[in-house]
Amino acid sequence: MWFLRLRELLKGGNRTMSLFLAPQSWPFLLALILLIAIAVIEGLALLLGFSISGWLDDFMPDMDVPSGDMAGHVFDAWLGWLHLGKVPLLVVLSLLLTTFAMAGFVINGVAHSILGEYPPVFASVPLAFLGALPVVRASAAAISRLVPRDETSAEPLANLVGKIGVVINGTARVNYPAQARVKNDHGQTLYVHVEPDGENQQLVAGESVLLVKQISGARFLAIANPRPDLL
Incomplete structure (x- = not known):
């Protein structure tokens, strides 16, 4: 009896290895390898007193998008949708790699x-990516409520009144x-919601704006x- 059970377990393990090593699964296997590499590099960096996550977060605020670059603003909107700025970039990237890989293996x-066969990469990769995004957003939203904020960087959102945004x-x-x-x-780069201070007015994507009043949150x-020259 135990021999039969062992054989079934081995068969299950072989099926799992076949799934991982199938040519159609290479994008998802690569995502797992990148995830492991990030964990190893961050671990070694922490041992040396350096944080890759902190370096990436310091780099992100300098990625200004020109006011006329609509492609850049679309990309920026995705970053805000994923709660980047509230959650460290490395955490969001790790979530994306994990959920993308898991979704891909499940699809395959x-x-x-x-x-009886694996789907082609051009079909499974977009499906896995689209399936991962809502999970990443929900996970990042939950994590953002747990991320501690030190006294030097945390400040009330009301202090953004008078700031220039896009x-x-x-x-x-x-x-x-x-x-x-x-x-x-x-x-620090923050993502907020704005509406015009006046009837029959509108603020379009790519437009530089001045925050004049906090409505709520x-x-x-x-x-x-x-003063567009202030941006």
């Missing part, structure tokens, strides 16, 4: 069990806010930046 495994996603109208990127006094009234 299910397809093989039903169809609308990065959507068109803001009264009662219909759009997402904007703004830096606080510590150089991360929602602000804003006007077109009267």
Whole structure:
């Protein structure tokens, strides 16, 4: 009896290895290898008193997007959607690699069990990526509530009033806010929602704005930046 069970376990292990090593699974295996490499590099860096995560977070605020670069603003909007700025970049990247790999292996495994073959890479990779994004966003949102903020960098969002930002996603109208990127006094990039301070006005993606009043939480009234040279 134990021999039969052992044989079944070995068969299951062989099926798992076949899934991992299948040519159609190489993007997901590569994601796992990158995840392990990041963990090893970050671990070694911490032993040496250096943090890759901290370096990446210090680098990110300097990635300014020109006001006319719509592709850059779309990319910036994705960063805000993934809660980057509230969660360290390395955490978001690790979540993305993990969920992308898991989703890919699940897709390949299910397809093989039903169809008897693995789906092509050009089909499985987009599906795995799209399936991973909501999980990454939800996980990052949960983690953002647990990330400790030290006294030197944490400050009330109300202190953003008077700061210059850039609308990065959507068109803001009264009662219909759009997402904007703004830096606080510590150089940290934050993502807020803005709507125009006036009827029949709108703020479009790529436009530089001045935050004039906090409505509630991360929602602000804003006007077109009267001094674009300040951005």
